[in-house]
Amino acid sequence: MAESTRTILICSGKGGVGKTTLTANLGIALANSGATTAVLDADFGLRNLDLLLGLENRIIYTAQDVLDENCRLEQALVRHKKEPNLALLPAGDPRMLDWMKPEDMKRISELLSEKFDYVLVDCPAGVEDGFKNALAACKEAIVVTNPELSAVRDADRVIGILNTSDIEPIQLVINRVRPNMMASQEMLSIEDVQGILSLPLLGIVLEDEQVIISTNRGEPLTLTESSSPAKNVI
Amino acid sequence: MTLRDLINKLLGRETASANTARERLQLVLAHDRVDMSSLTTDLLDKMRKEILDVVAKYVEIDFEEVAVSLETEDRMTALVANLPIKRTLSGEIKFKKNDQISKTDKDIKK
Numbered sequence: 010m011a012e013s014t015r016t017i018l019i020c021s022g023k024g025g026v027g028k029t030t031l032t033a034n035l036g037i038a039l040a041n042s043g044a045t046t047a048v049l050d051a052d053f054g055l056r057n058l059d060l061l062l063g064l065e066n067r068i069i070y071t072a073q074d075v076l077d078e079n080c081r082l083e084q085a086l087v088r089h090k091k092e093p094n095l096a097l098l099p100a101g102d103p104r105m106l107d108w109m110k111p112e113d114m115k116r117i118s119e120l121l122s123e124k125f126d127y128v129l130v131d132c133p134a135g136v137e138d139g140f141k142n143a144l145a146a147c148k149e150a151i152v153v154t155n156p157e158l159s160a161v162r163d164a165d166r167v168i169g170i171l172n173t174s175d176i177e178p179i180q181l182v183i184n185r186v187r188p189n190m191m192a193s194q195e196m197l198s199i200e201d202v203q204g205i206l207s208l209p210l211l212g213i214v215l216e217d218e219q220v221i222i223s224t225n226r227g228e229p230l231t232l233t234e235s236s237s238p239a240k241n242v243i
Numbered sequence: 244m245t246l247r248d249l250i251n252k253l254l255g256r257e258t259a260s261a262n263t264a265r266e267r268l269q270l271v272l273a274h275d276r277v278d279m280s281s282l283t284t285d286l287l288d289k290m291r292k293e294i295l296d297v298v299a300k301y302v303e304i305d306f307e308e309v310a311v312s313l314e315t316e317d318r319m320t321a322l323v324a325n326l327p328i329k330r331t332l333s334g335e336i337k338f339k340k341n342d343q344i345s346k347t348d349k350d351i352k353k
Contacts (some may be wrong), residue, residue: 158264158268158271161268162268162272165272165275166275169276193259194260194261194262195259196260196261196264197264197265197268201264201265205269205272
């Protein structure tokens with residue numbers, strides 16, 4: 010399985026554009042389609058992937074414990090109850106931030122690749138060490154942005170760095186799109202954003218209040234029965 | 244958007260904010276994408292040599308007067324090469340004039 014495993018970095022540069030939400034929902038969707046999927050929270054400082062998946066009370070060990078041989082990988086993985094194909098692995102404790110190096114992340118990713126079809130890495134915001142650590146764990150990348158100046162600008166910087174690495178393909182997701190505002194030309198269009206960043210467009214996700222509601226409940230949209238604009242895209 | 248906004252827009256009294264956003268973004272990215280620290284003197288020298296090699300295939304250049312530099316104006320960075328031409332290689336002296344090759348920052352980027 011290791012050879013064919015897809016390790017995908019989900020990054021954005023700017024915070025709050027929807028990396029973690031996309032990681033959680035993509036993870037559920039992939040698991041639901043039958044692929045074994047691991048979501049790795051590489052955001053040590055401010056980790057939230059556990060909350061979005063409703064797994065915050067079940068974390069005992071982290072990837073750091075696995076590398077330190079305090080526990081086995083299986084013990085650190087938090088399996089999702091409703092979606093058994095999905096497992097969460099928090100990278101580490103916020104207090105041990107300095108401990109992690111790119112080689113460590115690479116090692117974790119290799120361990121996960123032995124067991125899963127997909128490894129999705131939720132990258133921290135910024136372009137500093139946390140980003141570089143997460144980058145080392147992946148072969149491909151999805152850049153998430155909003156149709157807003159600051160988000161597109163930061164995405165451009167991230168893409169600049171990704172272009173100097175071996176990561177390929179690099180694809181774009183435009184999140185929190187408001188079609189009405191685009192129609193009245195009060196929001197950068199999909200073509201504007203894609204043209205400026207010049208990446209292949211993987212998908213568009215509409216602004217959707219249901220996302221907030223599902224976050225409150227810790228039940229990703231892709232897990233619920235009801236249909237909603239943002240869910241249908243994923 | 245209210246009806247008044249729509250009328251204003253149709254009458255061209257106010258440009259849509261998406262246009263403003265696009266223009267501002269293009270300017271700021273043009274600046275961001277040129278990392279001046281990555282263009283070291285060594286790199287600039289190498290680039291200069293290669294440009295001269297190409298141009299020297301077609302015309303004879305006054306090597307004493309050659310100047311290649313980076314200039315930034317209005318948030319756009321340009322590579323400016325000033326290559327005085329002595330003669331064309333057919334042997335015939337035609338003119339001595341400053342030939343400017345200007346590249347936008349986009350061309351410089353990798």
